Amino acid sequence: MTRVASVVTSLKILGAACLVAGSASVFAADEPAKAAASDAAKQAIAVRKATFLLIANNFKPIGEVLQGKAAYNQAEIVKRAQRVAFLSELLDGTFPAESNLGTPQTKTKADAFSKKEDFDKLLKEFVANSKNLAQVAAAESTASDAFKEAAKAVAGGCKGCHDKYKEK
Numbered sequence: 001m002t003r004v005a006s007v008v009t010s011l012k013i014l015g016a017a018c019l020v021a022g023s024a025s026v027f028a029a030d031e032p033a034k035a036a037a038s039d040a041a042k043q044a045i046a047v048r049k050a051t052f053l054l055i056a057n058n059f060k061p062i063g064e065v066l067q068g069k070a071a072y073n074q075a076e077i078v079k080r081a082q083r084v085a086f087l088s089e090l091l092d093g094t095f096p097a098e099s100n101l102g103t104p105q106t107k108t109k110a111d112a113f114s115k116k117e118d119f120d121k122l123l124k125e126f127v128a129n130s131k132n133l134a135q136v137a138a139a140e141s142t143a144s145d146a147f148k149e150a151a152k153a154v155a156g157g158c159k160g161c162h163d164k165y166k167e168k
């Protein structure tokens with residue numbers, strides 16, 4: 001092989017190596033980014049579902065008092081209302097745009113993302129109403145009108161938001 005031919009051959013090998021390395025690094029950069037995005041979406045969906053499950057579990061005894069199915073036990077209702085108020089705040093940031101995956105991954109309707117301002121307003125009102133209920137219950141020793149009004153505001157928030165933004 002002449003010297004020139006050998007240099008050309010070396011350059012070709014080098015070029016091919018660069019191409020392979022180049023495309024490998026493109027994949028390496030792309031793939032983890034995609035995986036991370038879908039992991040973040042899955043994580044957000046799992047967290048909001050778990051939070052709603054705990055909210056529902058803790059709101060149940062309050063709903064039963066409202067429906068006249070259970071007696072008002074102030075200590076128990078205050079405990080439950082405080083939990084709902086705390087849990088309601090954990091929903092913040094659990095509806096990122098990339099978690100708009102539709103069913104079966106999530107029962108959150110696409111409208112919750114396209115009408116984000118309205119959805120966030122309902123979420124904010126829910127947090128405020130839940131905190132208010134915890135305060136009212138702490139001051140009410142019976143299932144008074146004040147308690148019922150505060151509890152109904154929270155329950156109305158569940159239904160109002162579900163009717164608009166949650167798949168059945």
Ligand code: HEC
Binds near residue numbers: 048052055059154161
């Ligand atoms: C601002 C809107 C909003 C409010 C307020 C709200 N929810 Fe929801 N809820 C949703 C959405 C959206 C989903 C669907 C979550 C998903 O699948 O991504 C959901 C899901 C749920 C689920 C199913 C969780 C699971 O395991 O999949 C339960 C139970 C629930 N909510 C109960 C309640 C109760 C009880 C209240 C009131 C005390 C409430 N929610 C208030 C929007 C709301």
